[in-house]
Amino acid sequence: MNSGNGRPLGPGARGPNIAARALWGAAGYPGQVLTEEERSQLAVISTVARFGKGELLYRKGDHADAVFNLIGGVVKSYKTQENGLPHIADFLFPDDLIGLSEEGRYVNTAEAITAVSAYRIPTPALEVRLRKNATLEFNVICKLCHELREAQRHAFLLTRRHALAKVGLFLELLESLQAGRGEHTDEIYVPMTRTDIGNYIGTSLEAVSRSLRALAARGIIGFRNRHHIKILDRAGLAAVVAEN
Amino acid sequence: MNSGNGRPLGPGARGPNIAARALWGAAGYPGQVLTEEERSQLAVISTVARFGKGELLYRKGDHADAVFNLIGGVVKSYKTQENGLPHIADFLFPDDLIGLSEEGRYVNTAEAITAVSAYRIPTPALEVRLRKNATLEFNVICKLCHELREAQRHAFLLTRRHALAKVGLFLELLESLQAGRGEHTDEIYVPMTRTDIGNYIGTSLEAVSRSLRALAARGIIGFRNRHHIKILDRAGLAAVVAEN
DNA sequence: CGCCCGTTTGATTTCATTCAACGCGTGTGG
DNA sequence: CCACACGCGTTGAATGAAATCAAACGGGCG
Numbered sequence: 001m002n003s004g005n006g007r008p009l010g011p012g013a014r015g016p017n018i019a020a021r022a023l024w025g026a027a028g029y030p031g032q033v034l035t036e037e038e039r040s041q042l043a044v045i046s047t048v049a050r051f052g053k054g055e056l057l058y059r060k061g062d063h064a065d066a067v068f069n070l071i072g073g074v075v076k077s078y079k080t081q082e083n084g085l086p087h088i089a090d091f092l093f094p095d096d097l098i099g100l101s102e103e104g105r106y107v108n109t110a111e112a113i114t115a116v117s118a119y120r121i122p123t124p125a126l127e128v129r130l131r132k133n134a135t136l137e138f139n140v141i142c143k144l145c146h147e148l149r150e151a152q153r154h155a156f157l158l159t160r161r162h163a164l165a166k167v168g169l170f171l172e173l174l175e176s177l178q179a180g181r182g183e184h185t186d187e188i189y190v191p192m193t194r195t196d197i198g199n200y201i202g203t204s205l206e207a208v209s210r211s212l213r214a215l216a217a218r219g220i221i222g223f224r225n226r227h228h229i230k231i232l233d234r235a236g237l238a239a240v241v242a243e244n
Numbered sequence: 245m246n247s248g249n250g251r252p253l254g255p256g257a258r259g260p261n262i263a264a265r266a267l268w269g270a271a272g273y274p275g276q277v278l279t280e281e282e283r284s285q286l287a288v289i290s291t292v293a294r295f296g297k298g299e300l301l302y303r304k305g306d307h308a309d310a311v312f313n314l315i316g317g318v319v320k321s322y323k324t325q326e327n328g329l330p331h332i333a334d335f336l337f338p339d340d341l342i343g344l345s346e347e348g349r350y351v352n353t354a355e356a357i358t359a360v361s362a363y364r365i366p367t368p369a370l371e372v373r374l375r376k377n378a379t380l381e382f383n384v385i386c387k388l389c390h391e392l393r394e395a396q397r398h399a400f401l402l403t404r405r406h407a408l409a410k411v412g413l414f415l416e417l418l419e420s421l422q423a424g425r426g427e428h429t430d431e432i433y434v435p436m437t438r439t440d441i442g443n444y445i446g447t448s449l450e451a452v453s454r455s456l457r458a459l460a461a462r463g464i465i466g467f468r469n470r471h472h473i474k475i476l477d478r479a480g481l482a483a484v485v486a487e488n
Numbered sequence: 489c490g491c492c493c494g495t496t497t498g499a500t501t502t503c504a505t506t507c508a509a510c511g512c513g514t515g516t517g518g
Numbered sequence: 519c520c521a522c523a524c525g526c527g528t529t530g531a532a533t534g535a536a537a538t539c540a541a542a543c544g545g546g547c548g
Contacts (some may be wrong), residue, residue, distance in 0.1 A: 036542090163535085204537055
């Protein structure tokens with residue numbers, strides 16, 4: 001089972017699953033914050049949806065009638081700025097929650113970068129559940145804090161002046177996300193295009209390309225192919241990132 | 245009463261107060277998310293703390309034993325990067341919640357930009373309250389979503405290439421925050437230094453200074469003094485921001 | 489096998505950083 | 519009461535790095 005494009009579900013159970021880290025508790029907090037019971041509860045009110053590469057999960061401004069909990073695949077969340085260029089706010093991976101809204105409307109557009117499967121959880125049912133189950137709700141708070149920190153890391157990355165440092169930090173970010181999902185860490189999976197990376201780190205796609213090549217030329221990273229990068233010299237990478 | 249450096253408390257009641265916006269509900273959602281009852285509950289477990297300009301509320305890495313709910317004054321939340329330069333993650337105003345932690349440790353350092361008064365809410369007591377009161381908890385979720393959107397706006401701002409556009413967006417941001425707090429909107433209060441602004445928008449302090457002066461030269465903004473700016477030409481400002 | 493999208497590489501231009509000096513206002517001490 | 523010093527802000531000139539425009543390349547998919 002689970003032989004499709006997705007990754008295996010969490011240990012045993014089926015149903016929505018959320019990855020986050022402890023807020024105040026001890027360090028040994030598991031990556032998953034929902035109990036089996038809660039996952040089942042959420043499973044009752046949710047459906048599984050599938051999207052092909054390039055398909056939209058929703059559009060900015062749409063009525064926000066559901067949130068999505070990714071099962072497999074990668075999603076980019078973006079908005080288009082006044083000048084027409086897109087700004088990618090976030091890349092989303094399995095066990096992430098997506099569909100943030102403001103006053104009933106989605107604030108970003110979500111597009112599948114790869115084939116995607118996700119639990120679709122209608123917001124009215126979710127809100128009812130949340131108000132009833134304080135523990136579930138607390139876990140959602142943990143997840144939101146987690147995403148808040150991610151957004152702050154993103155902003156932190158964007159203050160780098162040199163494209164080299166931005167790309168380096170981006171790679172470190174991707175790797176840490178991958179590690180956080182419990183996947184192998186010997187190679188970084190880079191599902192998005194150079195253009196997407198540029199729209200995330202705030203540079204032109206050419207600068208992304210040049211930076212990656214420069215890192216490779218210095219022996220800091222190596223390519224298996226366009227979407228699989230290996231970090232060969234961690235200290236060197238850290239140095240590049242640090243010198244801004 | 246309330247004649248000190250603080251601003252008046254919310255309508256009538258005393259106790260912690262949180263500003264946020266609706267998630268899924270109707271548009272007519274009030275800026276304040278706590279009921280009188282909840283404010284009183286929180287008041288029981290919290291104390292009022294005061295900090296002078298330049299004083300630290302807490303340091304990055306400290307054991308996170310409390311969160312703060314600002315009553316009056318302005319706080320900057322920052323971390324120092326590898327190269328030694330500070331990055332300001334956030335400016336915090338009255339009714340904001342501050343003291344985000346990861347696994348029991350503060351992730352940023354918080355410093356008072358002006359004289360500050362704040363409710364200090366110990367985390368253990370808060371967690372107990374949250375787990376008991378689902379509505380209170382739901383409101384905290386609203387607040388966190390709000391802050392998440394703010395962080396994404398920050399990242400959005402940081403992708404601007406030209407310092408002029410960054411400063412313009414920063415002014416619009418300050419103004420919208422001010423409006424969200426229900427204060428007058430005819431003049432923007434800019435409590436932070438040029439250096440702080442630079443550390444927030446990712447430019448040198450000189451670029452901030454030059455950009456502000458350029459905006460003034462174009463008649464887009466006007467100065468009453470260093471910390472009070474008036475927007476004279478909104479369309480012009482929007483144009484500057486839009487052309488990246 | 490050939491097309492097309494994504495990527496790489498190159499030359500020019502532009503803007504922010506950097507280093508440096510000066511101005512301004514405030515608070516302090518003589 | 520004045521002088522000075524210090525922090526903060528402004529202004530100027532030179533350097534450097536990325537954006538932009540443009541063209542060639544490669545790999546994957548029909």
